[in-house]
Amino acid sequence: MxxxxxxxxxxxxxxxxxxxxxxxxxxxxxxxxxxxxxxxxxxxxxxxxxxxxxxxxxxxxxxxxxxxxxxxxxxxxxxxxxIPLWLVIAVVSRDAFIVSAVTLSYMLSHPVHIRPLMVSKANTTAQIVFAAVALGDLAFTLDVGQLRDLLVFLVAALTGLSGLAYFLVWIQHMATEPAEPGDRGGQDEA
Structure with a gap:
């Protein structure tokens, strides 16, 4: 430590x-x-x-x-x-899907190594900006309503695209043959 x-x-x-x-x-x-x-x-x-x-x-x-x-x-x-409950559900569901997919791949002895995708980095940035704007708006009564609305839809779109991209990477990985124990060469890296 x-x-x-x-x-x-x-x-x-x-x-x-x-x-x-x-x-x-x-x-x-x-x-x-x-x-x-x-x-x-x-x-x-x-x-x-x-x-x-x-x-x-x-x-x-x-x-x-x-x-x-x-x-x-x-x-x-x-x-x-x-913030909209549907957005919360989308954000949490995407993360739960990724954790579940990685866990399942390990359980099936076909581990997938997740690397952040560009769309995922954009998604995380948008989520951070939206959290800061929403908290800042509430904390300081900034009245940034239209900006918040725009960020809601940006986060939603990037969350969906990122989730889909990880799903496609995971499906592609799971369709390949698992690597032999000790051989990392055959594993896809997402």
Whole structure:
């Protein structure tokens, strides 16, 4: 457990705090916790890369913490009816599908190694921007209604495209023959 991993764990521990703050309509505090989490994400990555502290644990924890925070914000805001429930369902379902597909491929001894696709990176960026705008709008009463509406549809479109792209990669991978144990050459990387 090194400093970057401790920072990531702190970000993961911020998830219940954000849910609690949203449930109490304390959007100002929730917004700043979200901003602090974003700063910590950049900080842990910088420290890990520049001080050669990258670890296997960090490679799993970092995206887990990021995704958990985003999902928590979307679910919290959806429950409070501050963002459309259908969007929350789409975002959470896409993530659940990806985790389920990866788990199933491992269970079938045909593991798929997921790499972020370009559309997935665009989707994550749009989700982060929308979460920041929605929380900022609620925290500071910015009245960015049309921007929020535009971001809802952008996130929805990118979530659908990203989910479809991962599904196609997974189907293609599962249609190939599994690699022999110890032979990584035959595995597709998504």
């Amino acid at each position: 090194n400093l970057p991993n401790l920072i990531t764990v702190a970000r993961l521990l911020a998830v219940p705090l954000v849910v609690y703050l949203i449930a109490l309509h304390e959007y100002w505090f929730a917004f700043w916790v979200f901003v602090a989490a974003g700063v910590s994400d950049g900080l842990d990555g910088f420290i890990a890369k520049h001080y050669h502290q990258e670890t296997e644990l960090g490679r799993y924890l970092d995206p887990l913490a990021d995704k958990a925070l985003l999902v928590a914000i979307y679910v919290g805001l959806g429950v409070q009816e501050e």
